[in-house]
Amino acid sequence: MAGTPEMEYRYLGKSGLRVSSLSLGTMMFGKGKAEFPGQCDQEQAHAMLDHYTLKGGNFIDTADIYAGGKSEEIVGLWLQKQRRDDHVVATKVGLGMQHDPGFRGLSRRHITRSLEKSLERLQTSYVDVYQMHMWDKGTPIEETVRTFDDLVRCGKVLYCGASNLTGWMLQKLVDTAERMGSNPFVSLQQRYSLCTRESELDAFEVCRSTGVGITAWGTLMSGILSGKYKRQGTLDGGGDGRMRWLAEEEEGARRLTIFPSWSKLQTDDMTWNTLMVLEKISQKHNKTMSEVAVKWTLQQPMVCSVVLGCRNLAQLDDNMEGGSPTWRLSQQDLDDLDRASYVPRSMLYENYGKSPWKNPFLML
Numbered sequence: 001m002a003g004t005p006e007m008e009y010r011y012l013g014k015s016g017l018r019v020s021s022l023s024l025g026t027m028m029f030g031k032g033k034a035e036f037p038g039q040c041d042q043e044q045a046h047a048m049l050d051h052y053t054l055k056g057g058n059f060i061d062t063a064d065i066y067a068g069g070k071s072e073e074i075v076g077l078w079l080q081k082q083r084r085d086d087h088v089v090a091t092k093v094g095l096g097m098q099h100d101p102g103f104r105g106l107s108r109r110h111i112t113r114s115l116e117k118s119l120e121r122l123q124t125s126y127v128d129v130y131q132m133h134m135w136d137k138g139t140p141i142e143e144t145v146r147t148f149d150d151l152v153r154c155g156k157v158l159y160c161g162a163s164n165l166t167g168w169m170l171q172k173l174v175d176t177a178e179r180m181g182s183n184p185f186v187s188l189q190q191r192y193s194l195c196t197r198e199s200e201l202d203a204f205e206v207c208r209s210t211g212v213g214i215t216a217w218g219t220l221m222s223g224i225l226s227g228k229y230k231r232q233g234t235l236d237g238g239g240d241g242r243m244r245w246l247a248e249e250e251e252g253a254r255r256l257t258i259f260p261s262w263s264k265l266q267t268d269d270m271t272w273n274t275l276m277v278l279e280k281i282s283q284k285h286n287k288t289m290s291e292v293a294v295k296w297t298l299q300q301p302m303v304c305s306v307v308l309g310c311r312n313l314a315q316l317d318d319n320m321e322g323g324s325p326t327w328r329l330s331q332q333d334l335d336d337l338d339r340a341s342y343v344p345r346s347m348l349y350e351n352y353g354k355s356p357w358k359n360p361f362l363m364l
Contacts, residue, residue, distance in 0.1 A: 006055045006056050006320070006324055007020050007021065007022065007055060007056030007057060007323065007324070007325070008020070008021040008323065008325040009021065009058075010213075010304045010305065011213070011304070012129070012159065012186055012187050012213045012215075012304050012305070013186035013187050013207075013211055013212050013213030013304065014184070014186060014211035014212075014213075015159055015186040015187075015213075017088065017128070017129075017158075017159055017186070019058060019059040019088050019304060019305050020056060020057045020058045020059045020305065020323075021298055021304070021305055021306065021323050021325075022052075022057055022059070022294075022305060022306055022308055022319070022320055022322075022323035023057070023059040023060070023061045023090075023215060023305045023306065023307045023308065024048065024049065024052045024057055024059070024060050024061065024307075024308055024310075024316075025061050025062075025217060025307040025308055025309040025310075026045070026060065026061065026062040026066060026071045026074070026075055027062075027063070027066045027067075027071065027309055028040055028045075028309060028310065028311050029042075029045040029062075029066065029067060029070070029071040029074045029075065030042070030045070030066070030067035030068075030070030030071050030073065030074050031067055031070065039067065039311070040311060040312065042074050042077065044312065044313075045074045045075075045078070046074070046077075046078050047313060048310060048312075048313060048316050049075070049078050051313055051316060051317070052316060052320070053082075053086075053087070055320055057320075058086065058087055058088050059087075059088045059090070059305055060075060060087055060088065060089050060090065061090045061091075061189070061215070061307050062075055062089070062090070062091045062092075062122075063091055063092035063093075063095070063131075063133060064091060064092065064093055064095075064114050064117065064118050064121075065092075065095045065096075065133070069117070069121055072091060072118055072121035072122050073121045075089070075122060076121050076122040076123035076124065077123070079122065079123060079124060080123055084124060087128075088128040088129065089122065089124065089127055089128050089129075090127070090128060090129035090130070090131060090161065091118050091122070091127055091129075091130065091131070092130075092131040092132070092133040092163060092189075093106070093110070093111055093114040093115065093118070093130065093131070093132060093133060094106050094110075094132050094133035094134045094136060095133050095134060105136040105138055105139055106132055106136035106139045106143075106144040106147075107136075107139045107143065107144075108143055108144075108146075108147040111144070111147045111148070111151070112147065112151070115127070115130065115151060115156060115157070119156065125155075125156070126155060126156050126157065126158060127156065127157050127158070128158050128159060129157075129158070129159045129160075129161045129186075129187065130148065130151065130157040130159070130160060130161065131160075131161035131162060131163045131187070131189060132144065132148075132161075132162050132163065133163050133164065134163065134164050134165075135164070135165055135166075135169045141172060141173060141176050142176060142180065145173070145176050145177050145180055145182050146180065146182065148160045148182070148183070148185075149177075149180070149182035149183050152183045153183075159183075159186050159187070160177075160183055160184065160185045160186065161185060161186060161187040161188070161189065161215075162185050162187070162188050162189070163188065163189040163190070164189070164190065164191070165188060165190070165203060166202065166203055167201070167202025167203045167205060167206045168202070170188060170203055170206045170207070170210075170212065171206045171210075173185055174206070174210045174212065185212065186212065186213060187212060187213045187214070187215055187304065188203065188207055188212050188213070188214055188215070189214075189215045189216075189217060189307065190203060190204075190214060190215075190216060190217070191216070191217055191218040192214070192216035192217070192218065192219065192297060192300075192303070193216070193218055193219045193220065193221045193225060193293065193297065194221075194225060194274050194278065194293055194296055194297075194337060194340075194341045195221050195224065195225065195270070195271050195274055195341060196218060196221060197341060197342075197343060198343075204301075204302060207302045208301065208302055212302075213302060213303075213304035213305075214300075214302045214303045214304060215303075215304055215305045215306070215307055216297050216303055216305075216306050216307065217306075217307040217309065218309075219293060219294055219297045219306050219307070219308075220290055220293055220294075220309075220319075224265065224271065224275075225274075225275070225278065225289060225290065225293040226288070226289055226290045226293075227275060227278070227279060227282075227288075227289035227290075229265075231266055231272050270340075270341065270343070273340050274337070274340045274341040275289070276340070277336050277337055277339075277340040278292055278293060278337065278340075280336075281329070281333050281336065281337065284333075285327065285329075285333075287321065287322075287327075288318055288321075290318050290319055290322060291318065291319070291321045291322035292322065292329070293322070294306055294308075294319055294322025294323060295322045295323070295327075295328070295329055296329060296334065296337055298322070298323060299328065299329055299334060306322075306323065308320070
């Protein structure tokens with residue numbers, strides 16, 4: 001797909017929607033109940049949005065739950081100063097924001113209420129890509145699919161997407177939409193990196209067979225693939241990153257289990273072997289390890305865009321070079337990284353759902 005010297009553009013799945021190969025994730029925008037270390041204020045967030053779009057990015061990813069809605073508010077204030085049609089805005093629904101039991105999940109009531117509030121915060125009349133944030137086993141999938149379809153038909157949503165699903169969930173979603181004659185779900189946003197390749201087991205096979213495009217999040221695995229942590233060292237080198245933040249809670253209740261604990265990470269031979277190969281290839285290309293990790297993800301089949309979760313301009317600038325179409329990893333580079341990070345399917349089946357990187361969103 002054609003692009004600029006700084007950005008490539010790709011179709012989102014089988015749709016006609018063209019998005020930049022790098023998406024700007026906004027989970028770190030604003031401060032709220034689900035506060036991570038290093039979350040940025042409105043001024044910093046707007047500076048990153050300006051820089052991202054100046055470099056050719058057009059795909060902005062947020063969610064109703066990020067910082068308790070403040071992320072959407074910050075994006076909405078920025079959008080008011082822009083030409084709305086120049087930007088592809090994606091948000092999500094499904095994870096609860098209030099104690100009200102009716103204000104969570106994927107029922108018609110919750111989806112429609114949540115979208116109205118998201119549109120208010122984003123200060124726009126439509127969302128380009130509306131994504132179910134997780135699987136809701138308490139709501140019939142037909143109800144969810146029909147509601148998304150109605151929102152497309154009335155113009156408040158342009159495309160439907162999903163996030164954090166297993167293969168059988170995605171297949172059921174695709175089949176249900178086809179059976180009901182509803183608008184299709186064109187994308188799957190999934191955690192995917194050199195060290196979190198579980199989705200290759202089944203979810204990505206469904207994407208390949210049905211034409212659902214992949215947008216990958218967690219590409220640097222909480223900063224681990226940036227190379228700033230050393231196996232025999234401490235977490236001090238990571239500054240105020242998520243790994244250090246989570247280590248403080250390791251003996252007690254952890255806030256989110258989607259990020260690995262330091263003690264488990266130190267005993268994971270595959271991760272450190274992968275980091276050694278990653279460092280070698282980054283030196284060969286005169287790139288940072290973050291840039292090579294992003295480039296590896298972008299060169300995987302069916303990946304349309306990588307979601308960058310940055311806390312400051314320096315991180316954003318570094319990661320964006322990984323998406324530049326002016327350089328690519330060779331087949332030998334890809335083979336070396338694949339061998340270092342590959343997990344046999346037999347082990348994936350054996351440990352399915354038991355991985356230290358388990359995603360708690362999958363089975364809500």
